[in-house]
Amino acid sequence: MIKTGIVGATGYTGVELMRLLAAHPSAAIEMVTSRTESGRHVSEVFQSLRGAVDIKFSDPDMDQLAQCDIVFFATPNGTAMKHVPSLLEKNTRVIDLSADFRIKDPLVWAKWYGMEHACPGLLDEAVYGLPEINRDEIANARLIANPGCYPTAVQLGFIPLIKNQLVDPGSLIADAKSGASGAGRNASIRHLYSEVSESFTAYAANGHRHLPEIKQGLQSVSNEDLELVFVPHLVPMVRGIHATLYARLNDNRTDLQKVFEEHYQDEPFVDVMPYGSHPETGSVSGNNLVRIACHKPQGGNTAVILVVEDNLVKGAAGQAIQNMNIMTGLEETTGLVATAVFP
Numbered sequence: 007m008i009k010t011g012i013v014g015a016t017g018y019t020g021v022e023l024m025r026l027l028a029a030h031p032s033a034a035i036e037m038v039t040s041r042t043e044s045g046r047h048v049s050e051v052f053q054s055l056r057g058a059v060d061i062k063f064s065d066p067d068m069d070q071l072a073q074c075d076i077v078f079f080a081t082p083n084g085t086a087m088k089h090v091p092s093l094l095e096k097n098t099r100v101i102d103l104s105a106d107f108r109i110k111d112p113l114v115w116a117k118w119y120g121m122e123h124a125c126p127g128l129l130d131e132a133v134y135g136l137p138e139i140n141r142d143e144i145a146n147a148r149l150i151a152n153p154g155c156y157p158t159a160v161q162l163g164f165i166p167l168i169k170n171q172l173v174d175p176g177s178l179i180a181d182a183k184s185g186a187s188g189a190g191r192n193a194s195i196r197h198l199y200s201e202v203s204e205s206f207t208a209y210a211a212n213g214h215r216h217l218p219e220i221k222q223g224l225q226s227v228s229n230e231d232l233e234l235v236f237v238p239h240l241v242p243m244v245r246g247i248h249a250t251l252y253a254r255l256n257d258n259r260t261d262l263q264k265v266f267e268e269h270y271q272d273e274p275f276v277d278v279m280p281y282g283s284h285p286e287t288g289s290v291s292g293n294n295l296v297r298i299a300c301h302k303p304q305g306g307n308t309a310v311i312l313v314v315e316d317n318l319v320k321g322a323a324g325q326a327i328q329n330m331n332i333m334t335g336l337e338e339t340t341g342l343v344a345t346a347v348f349p
Contacts, residue, residue: 010330011070013039013081015040019103020080023080032336035059037064038059038064044065045062066089075099076330077100078101079106090128101326102151106123106151107132107151133147135325136162137325137328139226155188158320159296160313161220171229172255175230178232179235180235182250186243186244209238210238214236245316246291246316248313251311253311275328276296279298282299283312285299287316291347294324294327296313296320297314324342327342
């Protein structure tokens with residue numbers, strides 16, 4: 007059994023990690039940490055895990071966590087980078103679900119996250135955990151930078167177009183929407199039910215901190231400099247991401263459906279739907295799938311790619327477990343095959 011620990015297990019991502027790991031046939035949860043809930047049974051705090059996770063929260067102790075094979079950090083940005091070096095020194099592998107190791111340039115990271123990086127020397131070693139592009143590197147990694155939820159959807163939608171040089175790399179637009187759980191579990195007036203319900207708003211239109219992560223990923227498969235306009239939105243639902251992506255085709259005769267089907271034909275968690283489909287966020291609720299559909303309005307030279315995912319699963323905890331499976335030589339889909347919850 008793979009011995010796992012979770013640091014910061016009381017946020018939505020941490021809870022989702024516990025839910026998925028509890029049902030994983032080859033993993034055991036050895037330790038879950040929370041300074042605020044230390045000493046309490048997980049089931050006292052989360053009734054949904056009653057009978058599934060029989061363990062108490064504890065204070066984060068790096069020596070005890072080092073007894074695990076893999077430690078997940080589901081902590082706010084800026085926390086993991088302070089503790090990861092000591093775990094790596096003890097040969098414990100780490101999957102970080104925060105943004106601490108996603109951006110390779112420490113100056114760019116500091117600009118967008120407002121603090122100096124605590125261990126910039128590990129940024130080059132950290133493997134960006136998007137299996138669809140980095141599977142081989144993930145298998146041998148000590149440290150995984152689990153992608154953000156928006157970046158997962160946007161990159162998977164654009165990569166086949168960019169990698170095959172089918173679009174103008176200066177014409178990329180990502181119009182993305184997320185449910186309220188994407189903002190985390192901390193109390194915030196902006197995310198009260200009465201503030202979110204019956205309302206729909208864009209935010210960070212002048213620059214969201216996921217922008218450099220997305221551009222870095224897309225640039226890694228492009229031979230040309232690219233430009234991206236990325237505008238996120240908050241919609242009145244609990245979970246789910248819907249990204250509508252636009253790019254100008256170099257040739258309007260391009261068979262988008264064929265391009266996407268061939269690119270993702272061997273990917274277990276990418277579902278390319280029939281041409282002209284409109285994937286729904288509800289169709290991926292609770293599972294690790296990304297559903298993609300292609301459009302070419304009026305047969306013109308604009309590609310419109312629709313992408314949906316569950317921000318807490320493929321956008322966070324599910325993708326982290328997918329990475330764990332690859333790192334430990336398990337079948338990639340282990341513990342992650344589930345039908346979406348509907349309605």
